[in-house]
Amino acid sequence: MRAARDRRVLLAQASAVLGFFLLWEGASRLGLADPRLLPPPTLVLPKVAELLADAGFRRHLWVTVRELLLAGVIAAPLGVGIGLALAESPYLGRAFKPFFHFVAAVPKSVFLPVFILLFGIGFGQKVAFGVFQALFVLVIATAAAVAAVPDELLRLARANGATRWQIWTEIHWNAMLPLILEGLRLGMIFNIAGVIFAEMYVSRAGLGQRFSTWGESFRMPELFAGVLIAAALSIIVNETLRALERRAGAWRTP
Known part of the structure; x- marks a missing residue:
């Protein structure tokens, strides 16, 4: 069935x-x-194959992939750690949760000039902006994941003499992981959008820089082909994390 x-x-x-x-x-x-x-599409799709076969384009693609991976590696533990701290400390939660919710609602693109002034136009600026895009989603998702742990499971564990470490590893972590992975999945989508946008704004390399160049020179087949490649990259990241999310939450399925 x-x-x-x-x-x-x-x-x-x-x-x-x-x-x-x-x-x-x-x-x-x-x-x-x-x-x-x-x-x-009959004109655009062959361009996709041409671009992927071009060594110069692959170098630009690899620059973007490296920026995305490094931003994700930095944002994931940082966002989860901050989210856990805000959820576990009533004082920190009351003091700083409104700040994260407020900034999460503001379009991050307005902060890009600040990142350019602080980090320049090189590799580090794209990574920093990708982290900034993903961080707030991860913090909010992690704080929500802690609050979503079923109270009845915690009471049952305490009644059976479970230690604090056992409660965290066997109940808290297993209950939180699907929501944390969901936040990571959404955060990575924001990360991809932020990195490519930063590359389009001002950059010497990367997919976004190619998009900007093709648009300015009116090379529309290449532009649409590049967009399809970027979309495929986003889909791969999204579906990989979605598969991990389903696997982590399999215990909740009857």
Whole structure:
């Protein structure tokens, strides 16, 4: 039953993707959209293969991947640690949770000029801005994960003589991990968006720098091909973390 349902879901998803590309192709070929501004997929998809085969483009792609990975490695423990501190300390929670919620609601792009002034336009600035984009999502998700631990499980563990360490490792961590991974998944999406945006704003290398150059020179097939590659990168990251999230939360499934 579950396998059949999964196949239907995959079929529906594949149909939606195919329908999107067919509509895109039709809009461009039938003149509903200017093909100079919206080149058809039959022109864009070969460009994807050309870009991936180009050593220069792969160097730009690798710069972006390195920035994303380093930003994720920094943001994950930092965000989880701050979130745990805010959730476990009533004083810190009351004092600083409103600050994180406030900044999370502000578009982070307005802070990019500050990061350029502080870090310049090199590799470190992109990493710092990626961390900044992901951090607030992770802090809020971790604090929410601590609050979501079922009280009945904690009472049962204490009634059976569990130590504080056992409660944390066997109950708190297992209950929190799916929500923390969900926060990490969303944070990585913000990280990707932030790094590429910073590269588009001012950079000497990276996917965003390529996007900016192609847009300024009106090379639309390359621009759309690059966007598809960036979208594929985001999907890979999202689905990998989603799989880890499902696995960590498997104990909750009847």
